[in-house]
Each structure stands twice: as C-alpha cells, then as structure tokens.
C-alpha cells in the first residue's frame with residue numbers, strides 16, 4: 001500500500017500535490033533528525049499496517065539526500081535541472097493507479113504499487129515537486145536559513161518567498177539578529 005487515504009477534512013484530496021510535497025519535506029526532515037518515519041507516514045494518511053524495515057530506511061535516507069538537492073536549488077532553473085536528473089535516473093513510466101479502487105485515480109512514477117519504500121519515496125517526491133515547479137514556475141521549497149537547522153520546507157501559497165522551515169526558526173533568528181544589532 002502506498003497511498004494517501006482520504007482524510008477527515010478532505011484537505012489532501014482537494015490538494016493532493018501540495019499534500020504529497022509536504023509529506024516529502026516531513027520525511028526528509030524526519031530521516032535527517034532520526035525521527036519515526038512510520039509516525040510521519042501515518043500523520044500523512046498512509047494506510048495501516050505500515051511496515052518499514054531497516055533496509056527500507058537506508059534506501060529512504062539515500063533518497064532524502066538526493067531530494068535535498070532540489071530544495072537547495074538557488075532558483076527555478078536549478079530546481080528543474082535537479083529534478084530532471086532525478087527523474088532520468090530514478091523514475092519509472094508515468095502511470096495512473098486507484099490502488100484497486102480504494103483511492104481516486106492519481107499518477108505514480110514508481111514501477112508498481114508494491115514498490116519498496118525507498119523507490120516510492122523518491123518517485124512520489126519527484127512527481128509532486130515536478131508538478132509544483134510546473135504550476136508555480138518557482139522553486140518548490142528551500143532549506144531553512146537558520147544556521148542551526150537543516151530542515152527543508154515547501155513554499156506554500158503565493159505569498160512572499162519564505163526563508164525558514166518554521167515560525168520557531170524564524171523567531172529564533174529574528175531575536176539573534178536583534179541581539180547582534182543591539183550589541184553593535
């Protein structure tokens with residue numbers, strides 16, 4: 001099973017690409033800081049039972065390192081180039097699946113519905129990030145500008161480009177900048 005279940009507020013079925021992209025960022029951050037991948041998958045609507053082996057985690061970590069290059073891209077051209085490289089090396093044929101009628105039809109780039117977690121993670125992330133680039137003509141996200149944080153984030157909506165992964169990081173850096181300015 002590799003699919004997003006309809007959620008209580010049906011947010012993910014109305015914004016499936018954004019939901020998949022947010023899941024990508026959450027998984028990259030979780031794999032980087034040693035959190036529970038199963039919890040993140042569950043929070044993002046993955047169907048139970050969720051079984052992720054140590055070998056799966058190793059593959060997912062390798063995928064996360066590759067995907068990070070898309071988030072680190074300076075501009076939309078660099079993000080597109082990073083995605084093209086990943087797509088050329090890692091994606092299968094574009095196909096549609098409804099997971100035997102359990103979900104709305106949606107596109108997949110992994111080879112089949114029972115592909116290993118690492119392959120699914122890389123392919124589904126590439127697909128979501130590719131659609132975001134197509135739709136918005138800007139990088140799909142970024143790496144947190146805080147020097148003490150390595151999180152990636154997805155740029156949401158059409159507002160100003162954000163620089164931090166979270167309000168927490170933005171506040172901490174604003175306070176630090178203020179202190180430095182006061183000292184000067």
Ligand SMILES: [Zn+2]
Nearest residue numbers: 144149165169
């Ligand atoms: Zn951060």
